[in-house]
Every structure is written in C-alpha cells, then in structure tokens.
Amino acid sequence: MHTIKEFLLKPVFYDTWTNVEVKGWVASNRGNKKIRFLEINDGSTIKNLQVVFKGEEFDFELLDSLKPGSAIVISGTLNATPNAPQPIEMNATKLHSFRKSDDDYPIQNQEIKLETLREVPHFRHRTNILRAVMLIRSTLAQEIHKYFIYKNFYYMNSPIITSNDGEGAGETFIVSDKNTNDPFFGVGNKSTLGVTGQLHGESYANGFKNIYTFGPTFRAERSNTKRHLAEFWMIEPEMAFYDLFQTIELSQDLLKVVIRNTIAQHPFEFEYLDKISNSTLLNRLNLFLDSNLKIIDYKDALKELEKVKDTFEEKNIHFGLDLSSEHEKYLTDVLYKSPVVIINFPKSFKAFYMHQNDDGQTVAAFDLLVPGIGELIGGSQRETDYNKLVTRINELGINQEELQWYLDLRRFGHMQSSGFGIGFERLVMYATGIDNIRDVIPYPRTNGNIRM
Amino acid sequence: MHTIKEFLLKPVFYDTWTNVEVKGWVASNRGNKKIRFLEINDGSTIKNLQVVFKGEEFDFELLDSLKPGSAIVISGTLNATPNAPQPIEMNATKLHSFRKSDDDYPIQNQEIKLETLREVPHFRHRTNILRAVMLIRSTLAQEIHKYFIYKNFYYMNSPIITSNDGEGAGETFIVSDKNTNDPFFGVGNKSTLGVTGQLHGESYANGFKNIYTFGPTFRAERSNTKRHLAEFWMIEPEMAFYDLFQTIELSQDLLKVVIRNTIAQHPFEFEYLDKISNSTLLNRLNLFLDSNLKIIDYKDALKELEKVKDTFEEKNIHFGLDLSSEHEKYLTDVLYKSPVVIINFPKSFKAFYMHQNDDGQTVAAFDLLVPGIGELIGGSQRETDYNKLVTRINELGINQEELQWYLDLRRFGHMQSSGFGIGFERLVMYATGIDNIRDVIPYPRTNGNIRM
Numbered sequence: 001m002h003t004i005k006e007f008l009l010k011p012v013f014y015d016t017w018t019n020v021e022v023k024g025w026v027a028s029n030r031g032n033k034k035i036r037f038l039e040i041n042d043g044s045t046i047k048n049l050q051v052v053f054k055g056e057e058f059d060f061e062l063l064d065s066l067k068p069g070s071a072i073v074i075s076g077t078l079n080a081t082p083n084a085p086q087p088i089e090m091n092a093t094k095l096h097s098f099r100k101s102d103d104d105y106p107i108q109n110q111e112i113k114l115e116t117l118r119e120v121p122h123f124r125h126r127t128n129i130l131r132a133v134m135l136i137r138s139t140l141a142q143e144i145h146k147y148f149i150y151k152n153f154y155y156m157n158s159p160i161i162t163s164n165d166g167e168g169a170g171e172t173f174i175v176s177d178k179n180t181n182d183p184f185f186g187v188g189n190k191s192t193l194g195v196t197g198q199l200h201g202e203s204y205a206n207g208f209k210n211i212y213t214f215g216p217t218f219r220a221e222r223s224n225t226k227r228h229l230a231e232f233w234m235i236e237p238e239m240a241f242y243d244l245f246q247t248i249e250l251s252q253d254l255l256k257v258v259i260r261n262t263i264a265q266h267p268f269e270f271e272y273l274d275k276i277s278n279s280t281l282l283n284r285l286n287l288f289l290d291s292n293l294k295i296i297d298y299k300d301a302l303k304e305l306e307k308v309k310d311t312f313e314e315k316n317i318h319f320g321l322d323l324s325s326e327h328e329k330y331l332t333d334v335l336y337k338s339p340v341v342i343i344n345f346p347k348s349f350k351a352f353y354m355h356q357n358d359d360g361q362t363v364a365a366f367d368l369l370v371p372g373i374g375e376l377i378g379g380s381q382r383e384t385d386y387n388k389l390v391t392r393i394n395e396l397g398i399n400q401e402e403l404q405w406y407l408d409l410r411r412f413g414h415m416q417s418s419g420f421g422i423g424f425e426r427l428v429m430y431a432t433g434i435d436n437i438r439d440v441i442p443y444p445r446t447n448g449n450i451r452m
Numbered sequence: 453m454h455t456i457k458e459f460l461l462k463p464v465f466y467d468t469w470t471n472v473e474v475k476g477w478v479a480s481n482r483g484n485k486k487i488r489f490l491e492i493n494d495g496s497t498i499k500n501l502q503v504v505f506k507g508e509e510f511d512f513e514l515l516d517s518l519k520p521g522s523a524i525v526i527s528g529t530l531n532a533t534p535n536a537p538q539p540i541e542m543n544a545t546k547l548h549s550f551r552k553s554d555d556d557y558p559i560q561n562q563e564i565k566l567e568t569l570r571e572v573p574h575f576r577h578r579t580n581i582l583r584a585v586m587l588i589r590s591t592l593a594q595e596i597h598k599y600f601i602y603k604n605f606y607y608m609n610s611p612i613i614t615s616n617d618g619e620g621a622g623e624t625f626i627v628s629d630k631n632t633n634d635p636f637f638g639v640g641n642k643s644t645l646g647v648t649g650q651l652h653g654e655s656y657a658n659g660f661k662n663i664y665t666f667g668p669t670f671r672a673e674r675s676n677t678k679r680h681l682a683e684f685w686m687i688e689p690e691m692a693f694y695d696l697f698q699t700i701e702l703s704q705d706l707l708k709v710v711i712r713n714t715i716a717q718h719p720f721e722f723e724y725l726d727k728i729s730n731s732t733l734l735n736r737l738n739l740f741l742d743s744n745l746k747i748i749d750y751k752d753a754l755k756e757l758e759k760v761k762d763t764f765e766e767k768n769i770h771f772g773l774d775l776s777s778e779h780e781k782y783l784t785d786v787l788y789k790s791p792v793v794i795i796n797f798p799k800s801f802k803a804f805y806m807h808q809n810d811d812g813q814t815v816a817a818f819d820l821l822v823p824g825i826g827e828l829i830g831g832s833q834r835e836t837d838y839n840k841l842v843t844r845i846n847e848l849g850i851n852q853e854e855l856q857w858y859l860d861l862r863r864f865g866h867m868q869s870s871g872f873g874i875g876f877e878r879l880v881m882y883a884t885g886i887d888n889i890r891d892v893i894p895y896p897r898t899n900g901n902i903r904m
Contacts, residue, residue, distance in 0.1 A: 043660035208495035
C-alpha cells in the first residue's frame, strides 16, 4: 500500500490514478453541504493529502461530523494539480469506513505549546512538530542499524539489569520484586539498571571484533535539566584493535552518513523544522556534513579558553578543569561554529577504563561536542594493561571483586580496543533543533514524572 | 577490511592475494620449530583461517607461546588450496603484533558443556557453538529491522520504566533509587519495568499507522524453566486498520523473510548447528519456509486433541482449557509437524484488550506455536469499543484510572488495530535448535542469577 508521502514526492509519475485507497486521520475539515475538503494524514509525513468530496453519493451531514482526529478509509482518484499549492489532490469516490473522534480531542490546535503537549504523550505525535521530530527519530535509529549492518558490526544486547554499575559514578536505579526478604537475583547480589552497556560490550568485541549496542540506559539523577532523562537510549560501538583516532573517524563517518540519509528521507519534515528554527537548522547540519571534524587537544583548548577567560563565569582556566557548558559553547558556537572533538583529557575526571597516556596525566579519551547541545558523543581507547587498571580501580576506591570479570578480559587476548557512546536523544535534538530532551522521546521519564 | 568469512566464501575470486592483513584470535596452534600452523578466528564466522609460518624471519619460540585466546595481527599471502579441506590458507609474511593469553584461558576445550559455559558469559562466545548462536542472534535482529524498514514501519521506543503493568497479569519488577522516603518518580506513582511495549505502541500506531518496538521486557517470575528469562527482548508490531488475518499474514511473512535471509548469511553456522541437531534443524526450518502456515480455530484444535486425549496428562479437553505444552506439542510436533496458528481463544484466559468476537465467548487472538518450543508469537486484534473495554477491565478487577489514557485512544479515531509480540530469544532458539534460553542471550538473567 502506498503512503501519502510517496504520492506527494512522486506526483510526476501520474496525471490521474484511479481506485487509490487511503487510510488515515482527519487533520482538518472544511466546506459546505455540496463540497467538502478533508485533509488526511496517514503518519508517513507531516504533509496532508487533500481529499475532495463532491456529488450526490455522499452524506454531507455525516462528512461534516468527521472532526479532526477521526479515522477514515477512502477510495478515490488521485489527480496532479500543478497549479495548486499542493502537487496532488484526491477526488473521493467512496467513503469505506470511519471512526469519529470525540469533541474534546486534545490536538484541535496545532499551535499548542510543547510544555502542554507533554501532558498528552499518547496524542502529541499527531501535531506537526512532534510528528516531524518522531519521524526523524525513527529514521535516525533505523539508519544507525543500517550503517552498522553495512559495516559488518555485530549487534550486541548488553544486559539491562546488572550487578555492575559500569562507570563507578552516577546514581543507579535499584531493581527488586515484591518479596523483600528473599531478593529475586539472590542474597548479596546487587541488581541495578545499567548506566552503560560498554563493559559487557567489550567482552563481545573480544571475539566478534566490531560490535555495537543500541538499547536503553538509566540514571537516577535528581536534576531537572533540558538535556537529561532518567531513561534514555544509547548506541555504544566497541572495536577491538582500534585506536583513539580510528574511533573518532568512525564516529564522524557514522554521524555524517546517518544524518545525511535521514535528511534525504524527510524533505517535508526538515523544511518545516528549518522554518521553525529561522532557517538555522539545515545550515548548521550542512556545515557539519561538508566540513572535516575539528580535533583539538584538551591542553590546546585550554589555551583558546584562556584568551577569552573574562567572558566566562569560571575564569580559572587550568589543567584539571572539567569544562563546563559555557566553555564548550564558546568552542562550538563561537570559535569553530561546528562540532568539535576534544581529546586527551586529564584522567582525574574520566572513567577508570580509559587508556593512560605516557604523560601520566591524561587519558586517550574524546568528547564530541556539538553547537547548542554540548556533549553528543564520549569515547576512549580502553586501557589494556591489567596492572594499570587494577591500580586505577584501587585509587578510585572501586570494588575490584565486582569488576574482576572485566579485568580478566585483559588476561586473554586483549590487544587494543576502543569505543564510544552516543546519547541517542541528544542526536535527535541535534538533528531536529529541538531544545528540550523531553520532546524527542515518546514517553519521557524524569525525576517526578512517569506519565503513563 | 575484509573478514575471514569473506575470504572463505569467495575463494574463487583469487589464486593468490598478497599483503592481506588479518586481525583475530588464535584458536589453535600446532607445528614445530621450523613450521607452525595457527588457526585464526576473527569473529566473522565459526570457521578459522589457517595461517602458516615458515622461514627464518619468524621467532618460533615466540610463535609457540601464542596459546589459544591470544590476539594477533598478521600480514601474509592468501592462497587458494583447492585440494585441501579448507579452500584457502595464508602464508604469513609478517607478525605485526600480538597479545598473549594467560594459561588459564577458560575456552581451551571446545567440548565444554553449555551449563559450564554459563559460568563464563564473558568468554563463552569464543566457542564454536556460542559463536554460531550469537552470530545468528545478531543477524536475526538486524534482519528484523531491515524487514520493517523495507515495509515503512515506524520504529517506536516504548518506555522501559512505566506506571502501567500492561497485561494486568504477571509479576513486575519495582524500580526505585536509594532515597526511600522520597520516591524518584513522585509520591503515589508506581514505577515498574515494562512487561510489554504494546499499550504505548498502540498510541503510536494511532498516528503513524504501522509501528514496531524492539526492546527489553521483564517478568519477575520465580520459575526456572528452559524457556523463561527475567529479562528478554521483544518485537511488538502494531498496525492501525489491520484485522486479525492481515496480522497473522504479516507475522508469517516476517518470520519467513527473516529466517530465510539469516540462513543465507550463515552457511557455516547453520551447517554446524544442523550437524549437532542430527540433521533435523535445516529440515525443520525449510519445511516451515516452504509451506503455508496452518491456521486452526481453537474449537477445532480441541476436536483434534479430543481424539488422542488418552495420551495426555490433562485428558479433560473442554472449551475454556488453556492448552498446556503437551497439547501444543501434539499439534506442532506430531499432528502437523510444522508451526501452527491457533485463533479465537476463550476470552477467560486472554488479556483485556483483545477484540471480543460476536459469540460473546471468544476473542480475536492468535498464538503461533512452533515445534520444540511452543509459543513463539502471540497477538490479537484489539478491542475498539470503549464501553466493552471498560466492562472487561472492571470484570477483571483492573484499575481503570491507571489505564484511562489507553482507553482514551478509543475515543479519538481508533478504527481497528492489531498487533503481536515475538519473544526474540524464542525466535533465536527456534532458528538455532538450542533448547535452553540461557544459551541464546549474552548475559541471561533468571531468578537467583545476575552474573556480571
């Protein structure tokens, strides 16, 4: 069955096309008792198909009663309308079936505020803006799978409930069942929701070489920002034998291919979102697609920040500084006006598993920062040396016993491995220009909110 | 970079090929101080590449010390060996780098029992059997995405943490953080791990028309069987405007396309698993691929079971009987010797949201049963009538308030919608012939077990 998107993108293929069936929902309904114009949306694009009802065979009282939101199945003739605003329209020949929407349909008005729409996550994807964002979300996810399939990457399902807390940092959710006396996963076993699939992913990279995860991850952080969720999706590729720079190169290629292919599939949605952004969205994305990713050493980034330190709240630019968003914003939005990769961070604020550089101070890590959002990707070459890892774990006060299985990976054929994590919702924000992360995931979960 | 799988599948393309680089892990190492044969596996297939080291440039003492599990990077010349058991082998010209495996490598012996391997989930994918199973698992998942991409299905991420318990049946896991006085998701809000993504999926089908989820789902059931996990992955397509039979047809097409494409991509793995199964696996799969799915009404299934009731433990075959595995097994393994779809079950043991048939007794549901495993897919046409749904919810004692958002979907343009759920691990079991579900997921979670 063809979609309205296909009809609109290929009007050149037909002058008239009879007996076409359309199934969808009424977006608007106007006219009188002799002719009615129904705009129908089938979810394939934000654009609607105009369907004209004319003639004695139709019950105009019934047609009048099909309010926005009503479901409908129609047959008709598709006609090219080269002189009209829309390239095609349909002349209805038969109304097969319908299902009326109640009068209090929550999406009567396409101008509802995003905050208000968050109250109705089960209906908000029927607005233009959320429909556009969610269509792009789905395509981004599917393009990510396609990218890795093409590159022969193994798709790995890391466990969700885990006895490891991964980064050794950040708050985790606890998983239990009703029986508090007899823990489901055994006495003395921790059971939390994973904050990352990386550690388990590394075990599969050691054997399948190039792997990726794509699944939900969790943080029990009680902060309410526009960029954080308690539940979000991550893509975490892990490549045995890769070094830091091969990994950065992969992350760049992945982003560019995925974003380029997604734009190509959603002309109407990007046109719409670009308009909302005052024509900044597509410029920004194209600038990224057409230029080489800027890679800068952490120490050199400090030098750039030092030059303009008076413009920051945190003016003490020094080695060991964990860049805050004002610093990142300066680099991406002002200095380079494009995504920036910073490499070789001080080990003091990075995770224990990152490869320790020869200087004894820094690790082979990278952050990929994008304008308007900040960190989109974080990655590193992993430390291969068993003893260095044990020393670092002890320095940080992490329980070695819990991570012994991970350390053991280094004992049996671990030459060099690297990987990164993409916060999927941040990628959707970057690609759509939406500035609140609650509006790029179907049912957002944050501190105090678990609607439906 | 080419994989060993590609070399082995296309030996006809070259007689010799110089300067080929291979990165992988030593599977076996034999020879003497003048010539050594290393079998290398790179994770692309269960088959290894034989690499021959000969000549003065090599340190044979070092080569001898590269025990199984060691990582290695080699360059060499690839030669077709039409008269040897393996179609090609490599003559090493350079050993670039290596990383030795410790002597207590847990995968010394490929004959270790599956139970024993469950103790080392971080290494067991380096055995032939787990490598075969996990390669097929990844390809099945990727083929499922490809199928839905091709069919223009929207990929929906249903929430994992939810305040709905979905089926209104089965035990759920509770999610909390450390602060027990001040619940993370708000006072009075339930927060559990989802047992299904369907209800949320239905909201997106009403707007995007054809959607699918593919994500983890959870059951806190304290039973230890070969077919149940506490954490497993589900694929749940939901199609607005579809009826029961279109949905069954989609499930059949999906299974056939995905299994056929997966078999085509893994000749070595299926050959190996077929041998283990005494040549029953491929016969069974091909029989399914080549025949039309048998669809039988629940009442007719009862008649068939009645004929042989004396062979069952449960001999009381009556309307209202929830078929147990002995009954299912008779239908799939004995009577039809193929997957079977049973439709129109008594509503008494099915979920509240299923479409109530005109007989007042049955619902428009289907179970797809496969030989050796039982239920692989369960689905239904959903009830569209708001009042029937409310009545059923109250009959079952389900809290209406919690599900009001779901009921509201019926009020705003819900004509007809259907969907099904595939237990992904059961699909992997069916496709590989593996009979314990713990062996088809990387890190299995069951009652009492949360290893790593």
